[in-house]
Amino acid sequence: MTKEELFEKNKALLTKYLPEKSVDTICDWIFEYDFKLIIKGDRKSKWGDFKVNEAKRNYPIITINKTLNKYAFLITLVHEIAHCKTYKEYANKVESHGNEWKKNFQLLMQEFLNTDVFPIDLLYVLRQHMKNPAASATADVQLYKALMHYDETPNTYVLLECLNDGDKFIYNNEIFQRLKLVRKRIECVHIKTQKKYLFSPIVEVEWVE
DSSP states (O other), rough: OOOHHHHHHHHHHHHHTOOOOGHHHHHHHHTTTTTTEEEOOTTTOEEEEEEEGGGGGEEEEHHHHHHTTTTHHHHHHHHHHHHHHHHHHTTSSSSSHHHHHHHHHHHHHHGGGGGGTSSSSHHHHHHHHHOOSSSSSSGHHHHHHHHHOOSSOOOEEEEESSTTOOEEETTTTTEEEEEETTTEEHHHHHHHTTTTTEETTTTTEEEEO
């Protein structure tokens, strides 16, 4: 298969997942940064990841959840491409989400920070996020909430921060009870074991009425 044929094949696939005006650039980057992209099923613990296949000369592999809306998919993919770019420049000699990665993420995202790619309300929040990008979009409460508005399928889950102290919820098939806010985390107790845990306020849980 020629490079042109592979480009068109990638474009046909990614058009399903990305904002239209971002597809060509992403397809170009697949060749430029030479990585394998795998689109996977829903993973509650993460939206995407980057790794290298040591058995194949440390070939870069990026995986992204297919259930993400197109804006979350793009942000997550560029986040992981920034990891790929940083790895090619520094190997494992720098921190995973250190300054080198942040600079590469900011540089790559600059290509898409316009209203041709993102709606204006989301663009405003995203620009704020990119001033000092966190390790994941879910770690930024405002960005996470803004992205949720563009989910195409109904979400039967709620954010933990939306529950009241004393409310019970299901997380990973286990029942917990919300106790109190502790700084930026929410203290909860596992009903069965009575062990206490600190949760992110934006973790998605199923409310037990």
